[in-house]
Amino acid sequence: MRLNRAVDERLGHLYRQGKVVGGLYSSLGQEAISVGTAYALEKQDILGPMIRNLGSTLVRGFKPRDIFCQYMARAAGPTHGRDCNLHFGDLNRGVMSCISMLxxxxxVMSGIALSSVLRKENRVALTYIGDGGTRVGDFHEGLNFAATLNLPLVVIVENNQYAYSTPVSHQMRNTRISDFAAAYGIPGETIDGNDVLKVYSTTKKAVERARKGGGPSLIECETFRMKGHAEHDDAKYVPSQLVAEWRKKDPLARFEKYLQENGLMTPTEQQTVIARITRELDDEVAFAEASPLPDEHTELPGVYAD
Ligand SMILES: Cc1ncc(C[n+]2csc(CCOP(=O)(O)OP(=O)(O)O)c2C)c(N)n1
Structure with missing residues (x-):
């Protein structure tokens, strides 16, 4: 979670220096969801991150330099400069690429879950969607398909209270998104998405149920988008009191407090972790900045099938 936040902060600096090509979508305040859910998976499972799931990609083995190269459109990045934010994947790491269309x-993840059943691969598929994203037809069609075929799929709703400038109360009449699970006959639960241990244990249960043939689950994680929709958006439309309330529930500060109060991390150990991450990210940013942009003749391979 600390690494997730530190990479996010560095990206913010790079954006302000004009080095990020394209938009920058922060996961500030939502780190517990990405990290807690990704750790609940086994190696063979497939994860489908969305743009705020930087932490999940780090848990699955992508390096900070991959992220920096990607955002700065470097040839060494996962898409070799073809895309400039989190639209990348690597099936060797069990990561399906994010799809921009909410x-x-x-x-797609239901299809992956179906293929796992047909091939007896014992994989669980896990993906994410925002509160706004749950209002599109694909969400309901995909969930219905997975429920009807009893597929090993876990869908995590990141309810961060806003879809761009639209609060949840202006998106739907029943604002308890986990209730929609009942319509498809699958378990649905709403949990504190800023409590990493709760996120981990709830996801773990759903993943194990899916693996044993118990079918899909919907987990709604309540959280808050602590920045604008993207770096260009100052989120003037969000009441500052709401931001202040959620700042007190910061998932990283809460987990670090928990670790310290339970004798699992001393303040010195915490500082050691922060210093190690700072050093590592200095090197990773330097690597990305020194990396070349893609050669102009390499733009087509891999875009279309041969
Ligand atoms: C089908 C579709 N409609 C609209 C958009 C444009 N769009 C991108 S992100 C976004 C808001 C998403 O809100 P939410 O799902 O709540 O996720 P959050 O950004 O809050 O994490 C919109 C409208 C899109 N990418 N896909």
């Missing part, structure tokens, strides 16, 4: 990953 909701579209749900049927």
């Amino acid at each position: 909701g579209a990953l749900i049927p």
Whole structure:
């Protein structure tokens, strides 16, 4: 979670220096969801991150330099400069690429779950969607498909209270998103998405149920988008009192406090972790900045099938 936040902060600096090509979508305040859910998976499982799931990609083995190269459109990045934010994957690491069209990953991940059943691969598929994303047809079609075929799929709703400038109360009448699970006959639960241990244990249960043939689950994680929709958006439309309330529930500060109060991390150990991450990120940013942009003749390979 600390690494997730530190990479996010560095990206913010790079954006302000004009070095990030394209938009920058922060996961500030939502780190517990990405990290807690990704750790609940086994190696063979497939994860389908969305743009705020930087932490999940780090848990699955992507390096900070991959992220920096990607955002700065370097040839060494996962998409070799073809895309400039989190739209990348690597099936060797069990990561399906994020799809920009909201909701579209749900049927795709259902398809992955179906292929796992047909091939007896014992894989669970897990993906994410925002509160706004749950209002598109693909979310419902994908969930219905997975529920009807009893597929090993876990869908994590990151309810961060806003879809761009639209609060949840202006997106739906029943604002308890986990209730929609009942319509498809699958378990649904709403949990504190800023409590990493709760996120981990709830996801673990759903993953184990899916693996044993118990079918899909919907987990709604309540959280808050602590920045604008993207770096260009100052989120003037969000009441500052709401931001202040959620700042007190910061998932990283809460987990570090928990570790310290339970004798699992001393203040010195905490500082050691922070110093190690700072050093590591200095090197990773330097690597990305020194990396070349893609050669102009390499733009087509890998875009279309041969
Ligand atoms: C089908 C579709 N409609 C609209 C968009 C444009 N769009 C991108 S992100 C976004 C808001 C998403 O809100 P939410 O799902 O709540 O996720 P959050 O950004 O809050 O994490 C919109 C409208 C899109 N990518 N896909």
